[in-house]
Amino acid sequence: xxxxxxxxxxxxxxxxxxxxxxxxxxxxxxxxxxxxxxxxxxxxxxxxxxxxxxxxxxxxxxxxxxxxxxxxxxxxxxxxxxxxxxxxxxxxxxxxxxxxxxxxxxxxxxxxxxxxxxxxxxxxxxxxxxxxxxxxxxxxxxxxxxxxxxxxxxxxxxxxxxxxxxxxxxxxxxxxxxxxxxxxxxxxxxxxxxxxxxxxxxxxxxxxxxxxxxxxxxxxxxxxxxxxxxxxxxxxxxxxxxxxxxxxxxxxxxxxxxxxxxxxxxxxxxxxxxxxxxxxxxxxxxxxxxxxxxxxxxxxxxxxxxxxxxxxxxxxxxxxxxxxxxxxxxxxxxxxxxxxxxxxxxxxxxxxxxxxxxxxxxxxxxxxxxxxxxxxxxxxxxxxxxxxxxxxxxxxxxxxxxxxxxxxxxxxxxxxxxxxxxxxxxxxxxxxxxxxxxxxxxxxxxxxxxxxxxxxxxxxxxxxxxxxxxxxxxxxxxxxxxxxxxxxxxxxxxxxxxxxxxxxxxxxxxxxxxxxxxxxxxxxxxxxxxxxxxxxxxxxxxxxxxxxxxxxxxxxxxxxxxxxxxxxxxxxxxxxxxxxxxxxxxxxxxxxxxxxxxxxxxxxxxxxxxxxxxxxxxxxxxxxxxxxxxxxxxxxxxxxxxxxxxxxxxxxxxxxxxxxxxxxxxxxxxxxxxxxxxxxxxx
Amino acid sequence: xxxxxxxxxxxxxxxxxxxxxxxxxxxxxxxxxxxxxxxxxxxxxxxxxxxxxxx
Numbered sequence: 001x002x003x004x005x006x007x008x009x010x011x012x013x014x015x016x017x018x019x020x021x022x023x024x025x026x027x028x029x030x031x032x033x034x035x036x037x038x039x040x041x042x043x044x045x046x047x048x049x050x051x052x053x054x055x056x057x058x059x060x061x062x063x064x065x066x067x068x069x070x071x072x073x074x075x076x077x078x079x080x081x082x083x084x085x086x087x088x089x090x091x092x093x094x095x096x097x098x099x100x101x102x103x104x105x106x107x108x109x110x111x112x113x114x115x116x117x118x119x120x121x122x123x124x125x126x127x128x129x130x131x132x133x134x135x136x137x138x139x140x141x142x143x144x145x146x147x148x149x150x151x152x153x154x155x156x157x158x159x160x161x162x163x164x165x166x167x168x169x170x171x172x173x174x175x176x177x178x179x180x181x182x183x184x185x186x187x188x189x190x191x192x193x194x195x196x197x198x199x200x201x202x203x204x205x206x207x208x209x210x211x212x213x214x215x216x217x218x219x220x221x222x223x224x225x226x227x228x229x230x231x232x233x234x235x236x237x238x239x240x241x242x243x244x245x246x247x248x249x250x251x252x253x254x255x256x257x258x259x260x261x262x263x264x265x266x267x268x269x270x271x272x273x274x275x276x277x278x279x280x281x282x283x284x285x286x287x288x289x290x291x292x293x294x295x296x297x298x299x300x301x302x303x304x305x306x307x308x309x310x311x312x313x314x315x316x317x318x319x320x321x322x323x324x325x326x327x328x329x330x331x332x333x334x335x336x337x338x339x340x341x342x343x344x345x346x347x348x349x350x351x352x353x354x355x356x357x358x359x360x361x362x363x364x365x366x367x368x369x370x371x372x373x374x375x376x377x378x379x380x381x382x383x384x385x386x387x388x389x390x391x392x393x394x395x396x397x398x399x400x401x402x403x404x405x406x407x408x409x410x411x412x413x414x415x416x417x418x419x420x421x422x423x424x425x426x427x428x429x430x431x432x433x434x435x436x437x438x439x440x441x442x443x444x445x446x447x448x449x450x451x452x453x454x455x456x457x458x459x460x461x462x463x464x465x466x467x468x469x470x471x472x473x474x475x476x477x478x479x480x481x482x483x484x485x486x487x488x489x490x491x492x493x494x495x496x497x498x499x500x501x502x503x504x505x506x507x508x509x510x511x512x513x514x515x516x517x518x519x520x521x522x523x524x525x526x527x528x529x530x531x532x533x534x535x536x537x538x539x540x541x542x543x544x545x546x547x548x549x550x551x552x553x554x555x556x557x558x559x560x561x562x563x564x565x566x567x568x569x570x571x572x573x574x575x576x577x578x579x580x581x582x583x584x585x586x587x588x589x590x591x592x593x594x595x596x597x598x599x600x601x602x603x604x605x606x607x608x609x610x611x612x613x614x615x616x617x618x619x620x621x622x623x624x625x626x627x628x629x630x631x632x633x634x635x636x637x638x639x640x641x642x643x644x645x646x647x648x649x650x651x652x653x654x655x656x657x658x659x660x661x662x663x664x665x666x667x668x669x670x671x672x673x674x675x676x677x678x679x680x681x682x683x
Numbered sequence: 684x685x686x687x688x689x690x691x692x693x694x695x696x697x698x699x700x701x702x703x704x705x706x707x708x709x710x711x712x713x714x715x716x717x718x719x720x721x722x723x724x725x726x727x728x729x730x731x732x733x734x735x736x737x738x
Contacts, residue, residue: 071706083694214697214699215691267727268723480731
């Protein structure tokens with residue numbers, strides 16, 4: 001009977017995949033994407049994840065986990081597996097899986113979808129699960145510590161520097177998404193600004209009025225957030241709109257100021273309450289989107305493949321290979337997750353047997369979020385999708401943009417865009433790059449169809465608020481972590497700088513971190529081709545680099561513990577990642593196309609500037625752009641160097657092990673039998 | 684229904700203080716546990732001391 005069920009799932013999965021891969025010239029239904037995804041996930045979990053757990057990792061349910069051994073009622077606490085799953089998923093799922101697929105939809109729905117599915121089941125889920133397992137076996141140590149223990153000091157240093165670098169790039173690109181979504185949008189801006197006093201109110205409630213009443217405080221906060229979305233419309237229609245109408249440069253400074261304040265204020269006041277709100281928003285909206293897609297099962301209007309696989313895409317430049325794999329990092333494989341899978345989640349894990357469900361399953365769910373983002377992007381008319389997401393530097397402004405996009409075979413008119421913009425309560429939807437507005441239009445149209453069309457503008461601004469809220473959470477939490485890492489580093493030079501509560505050090509290090517990402521954010525906003533083309537590939541490369549570091553650590557541990565024959569489980573995704581990351585970096589460094597190659601863009605600008613061919617407003621910023629292109633090129637080189645250092649360290653250690661030379665010992669903690677009464681924790 | 688409510692409270696951290704008190708009673712019966720307010724502040728500081736959110 002069971003076999004029959006799995007056979008059925010396999011057939012349905014194969015049929016759905018066949019439908020989405022082979023349908024040409026006719027619209028397909030989004031339900032096929034959902035069905036293909038769910039079948040692939042079910043099969044992969046049953047036959048790959050459980051196999052890895054049983055044969056490769058050999059999880060042991062009789063062994064006490066760190067949560068049990070170091071139980072302190074605080075961070076180390078054995079926790080019910082569903083609760084742990086919830087915490088793990090809430091931690092790993094950020095804005096990445098929503099933005100990446102939206103951008104990659106310029107290649108058509110097929111390449112991104114296939115990479116999300118294959119990348120997740122063979123790469124991302126495996127990474128999350130094996131790192132969770134290895135960290136659990138090492139007292140819940142972090143990725144950096146594991147890299148140092150298992151691969152040596154060089155590997156550890158590379159992991160640390162890599163993490164800090166990806167944090168800076170991540171925050172700047174996410175900041176750019178927020179700035180582009182709020183540019184000249186009084187409704188959106190007033191709503192997002194209102195989230196700050198609301199979060200502070202909730203923080204005061206949880207801290208002073210009713211200490212620790214988290215649920216109550218969050219409920220009040222969520223209600224106020226919804227009110228803020230609705231009253232944003234009122235502000236927009238009354239005289240107050242000019243108060244919240246900002247251009248990109250002003251918004252950059254507002255975001256930078258916010259990031260700095262959030263990093264130095266006590267966490268209970270702003271950061272923690274805002275995180276409660278954004279977590280509920282995120283989980284609620286993702287669930288509502290899944291429901292709406294199932295109920296509405298809209299048709300996909302984007303073709304399977306577009307002409308932009310040749311590298312001429314307006315949203316970001318570069319051929320299908322390798323750029324689709326760089327653009328969709330979160331949702332397929334995200335190195336950042338290894339920081340949650342090590343250090344955080346192992347401290348809650350009650351039993352090793354829950355590792356596949358939490359590690360592998362958590363990532364499957366994130367991959368599904370990415371599939372939904374792909375659906376939301378591709379149900380839009382392709383003409384509308386490109387009009388929203390293409391920067392004016394590539395397609396021109398307004399009428400010109402509509403003409404250019406129509407000439408590509410994706411018809412769109414000025415009137416249509418105007419009508420859509422006024423439906424969504426915005427002044428214009430042309431060139432709203434960064435992915436958030438087009439996702440919001442997609443979500444608004446799906447929600448509008450499912451739950452009533454009259455409220456499109458409210459749905460749109462709800463979606464913008466929902467994205468901005470948890471992007472800002474990532475931004476302030478990331479700034480804080482970056483600050484701790486920097487303080488840790490500086491503490492080696494001068495002791496007091498390392499003290500996280502010494503205010504001069506807090507101010508200096510926070511300012512340094514904010515200045516680093518603020519710089520990239522600012523450059524992204526003034527870049528004529530739209531900063532997304534500049535920053536998103538850099539972020540993708542950095543994130544895949546971190547994944548490669550995590551997989552190197554995992555492969556090294558597998559080989560060192562005598563499991564060479566299973567080393568391909570993490571070695572195969574590692575090989576693929578290092579291949580695509582290096583290819584993409586190679587193109588970003590050497591390509592003569594000025595939209596792809598950083599150095600050729602710098603040379604091009606320099607030449608234009610010296611010939612006096614640039615209009616004055618461009619000539620004024622040209623030196624900054626030239627310097628930045630060179631900096632980005634150097635950063636790309638640095639990422640690739642870090643990547644290969646870690647891989648060579650891993651290969652060196654493995655080689656030494658193979659020929660019998662001494663290697664750093666496997667740092668697994670000793671087996672202590674679990675004494676938890678099963679039913680007590682797992683109820 | 685009751686189990687669902689328990690699960691929601693657990694997931695959101697609403698019952699963190701009660702769990703902490705229970706832990707203290709068993710593990711350190713000799714010490715006075717922190718007050719609700721002190722516990723909440725200490726917990727927030729601890730939680731946000733490392734990587735808690737991803738991209």
